[in-house]
Amino acid sequence: MAVSNDNETRVALFQSIGLNEQKARETLKNQDVTRLLETNINEAKKFLPKENQIIKSIGNLLYALATKSKQQIHHLHPYLIKYICEEKIKNDLQLSAAIQYLLTHPQEPIDHKALEANAGIGVTVTPEEIECTIEEIITQNKTKLLEQRYDFPVGSLLGEARKRLPWADGKAVKAEMDVQLLDLLGPNDQSTKSTTPKQNTTKPSTGKAKPTTTTNNDVRENGETNSFSDLSGEALNFHKPGENYKTEGYVMTPKTMDLLREHLKQTGGQVVTRFPPEPNGILHIGHAKAINFNFGYAKANNGICYLRYDDTNPEKEEEKFFTGILDIIQWLGYKPYNITHASDYFDQLYEWAKELIRRGDAYICHQKGDELKGYNVPESPWRNRPIQESLQLFEDMKNGKFAEGEATLRMKYVMEDGKLDPVAYRIKYAHHAKSGDKWCIYPTYDYTHCLNDSIENITHSLCTKEFQARRSSYYWLCNALDLYCPVQWEYGRLNLQYTITSKRKITKLILEGVVKDWDDPRLYTITALRRRGFPPEAIISFCSRIGVTMSQTVLHPDMLDACVREVLNITAPRVMVVMEPLKVTITNFPSKNLMELNVPNFPADESRGSHAVKFDSVIYIEKSDFNEKPTKDYKRLAPNQPCGLRHAGYIITVQDIVRDSNNEPIELKVTCQKVTDEGVSKPKGFIHWVSHPIKCEIRLYDPLFFHSNPDDPKEVPGGFLSDINPNSLTINKNALADDGIKNAKPFDKFQFERVGFFSVDPDSTNDYYVFNRTVSLKEDKRAS
DSSP states (O other), X not given: OHHHHHHHHHHHHHHXXXXXXXXXXXXXXXXXXXXXXXXXXXXXXXXXXXXXXXXXXXXXXXXXXXXXOOGGXXXXXXXXXXXXXXXXXXXXXXXXXXXXXXXXXXXXXXXXXXXXXXXXXXXXXXXXXXXXXXXXXXXXXXXXXXXXXXXXXXXXXXXXXXHXXXXXXXXXXXXXXXXXXXXXXOSOOHHHHOOSOOOOOOOOOOSOOOOOOOOGGGBOTTSOBOOHHXXXXXXXXXXXXXXXXXXXXXXXXXXXXXXXHHHHHHHTTOOEEEEOOOSSSOOBHHHHHHHHHHHHHHHHTTOEEEEEEOOOOGGGOOHHHHHHHHHHHXXXXXXXXXXXXXXGGHHHHHHHHHHHHHXXXXXXXOOXXXXXXXXXXXXXXXXXXXHHHHHHHHHHHHTTXXXXXXXXXXXXXXXXXXXXXXXXXXXXXXOBTTTBTSOSEEEOHHHHHHHHHHHTTOSEEEXXXXXXXXXXXXXXXXXXXXXXXXXXXXXXXXXXXXOOOOHHHXXXXXXXXSSSSTTOTTSOBHHHHHHHTOOHHHHHHHHHHTOOOSSOEEEOHHHHHHHHHHHHHHXXXXXXXXXXXXXXXXXXXXXXXXEEEEEEXXXXXXXXXXXXXXXXXXXEEEGGGBOSSOOTTOOSBBTXXXXXXXXXXXXXXXEEEEEOTTSOEEEEEEEEEETTSTTOOOOSOEEOOBSSOEEEEEEXXXXXXXXXXXXXXXXXXXXXXGGBOTTSEEEEEEEEEOGGGTTOXXXXXXXXXXXXXXXXXXXXXXXXEEEEEEEEOOOOGGGO
């Protein structure tokens, strides 16, 4: 009850600063924002007369501070709150700039003059200034405006206005722009006269999209699934190419608009994405989401997607990983526009590193690796060393004059997570798969990634949520070098329960003999899923349905299995396979010779072909399909209960039971009758069977781990190796199949009637078939 009362008090407090009730209650769902907002409000009251209520404009900024700021500068909030209450910080733009300044200067004492200059604190832009500036911009573009009218990219005009009036109220600037454009061009009648497609005016998504509901309509009759854009909907509605500045947190510089114009010239306004894997392991189900997102978003917008190998760690990279990654991407149905490597740009990256030093934004440091770990790293004693000295030392690093770990190049920047001066280059005396022994210094991800994105004119740098802490450094580095700056969008990682995806831990499983290799069907690497029989369409559908959410997604494998069933139910032909055979001899078989029956591959649609199966006096049924002491609701074969044979048109009745020394049935003697014979009652059930069968091996898979999160020490105190399910693989070498599996090739898929979906394993030979169970069937009540 006390908690409820506290919450109601907080709702009232948040409403007192201008939040509506719904927004106030939504805020309570986030404990961190709730705590910060309470603190901000109480701090603000210190700067206002007691009788004064916090007005809505101030309240909105206090709320923005609670939601936008980062933990490393929370202790500096009183300075910003004072400016807000004095109405010297008047809008979100000034507040964001002030936050950005403090993130790069988080130590006290604060340089107030520098803070105010960087954030436009106290600056008042008059309506006259806005009017004059807009008039100048429109005059400079008047000729093209009159030619193109409302097809002209007005966003570029607003961008120029923002560059000239960085601290003006955005709404006032937009309103003045609209008024002056109306005065010059007259009413916007493009909707009735222009043939130009209407631009999408939907606001960019925050990335918080609800997962698409799973329905059978997602799989078409031919087994294909709807596209990524069909299934993900509004989650794909990001900024348009060239409108980078419209996204939250994007940093504008005096060169931003010129760089964006040049970028658009080079791309033609096309969406450009990239998938940037490290070639040091096999891709897993989480990567499938990343592949689907990057390639799918580009494809949905008639864009292009690069495959760029992040090959900056030469000692961990192997050729099999390069080829394996490409193979998986193509198997999932995507084709890279171009295949590039981070190492393709090493020469340019090296030149930019020297330029960063020249600009005073990087330095050579001699702190050891252990000293740089964590987030409370002391400031380097070499942070302010002379520029020329750092340049010479960097050259010495390149020329092999230092041992590994003796020197690094560090950037002068505090990352969003508080990490101070991230490393840009480190020394590694290792042979590189692509560049050989040319380099002994290699760039880090923090340095390389955004610059490679800039070189390739990436429009949407899509990455998982853990890289959100690197977004500001991504923007900072591009801007520090005056380069085109893409926009980074983050989305939640995809994880499945009852598995692990860590490369290190999978390697341990292989070395310990728990699994055979990276493609062991009990794993959730994509090669393992392919070997198990998962169709690529099902994986694409699964990734699309869960949506592009900001939160980390941990799902039960059943959701993926459901997508697999939907595809295979339409695409996998039916065959009859007996897993645990029981011999049945038909004593009154109606023919001297064996019969051949035509069995449809898809019983619901016989037009999709059939295969021939043999029917003779000796058949084999499942042991479980015969019960000597059946229950009342039992519907299969019993001593006094006839049963039908699927596809044969016959009913069999038990005459005699042949037993072994343990009194277990090993053969049934039966008689048969046609279902259509006069006086024959319809049987309660039908069972599958085989005759003159093909012997095969069946591998059945169950979860590799007992617990849903084998990595969690609370669930599994002994570690993931102590949680192994010893029965995760069962091998059955006694299974018998009908002729429908003849000539099957590795990865061909079948539905074993009444059993499950299976795929031909590559271990198969021309004379011996091995099948992996892909997924079981849904519970079939008719077989009970």
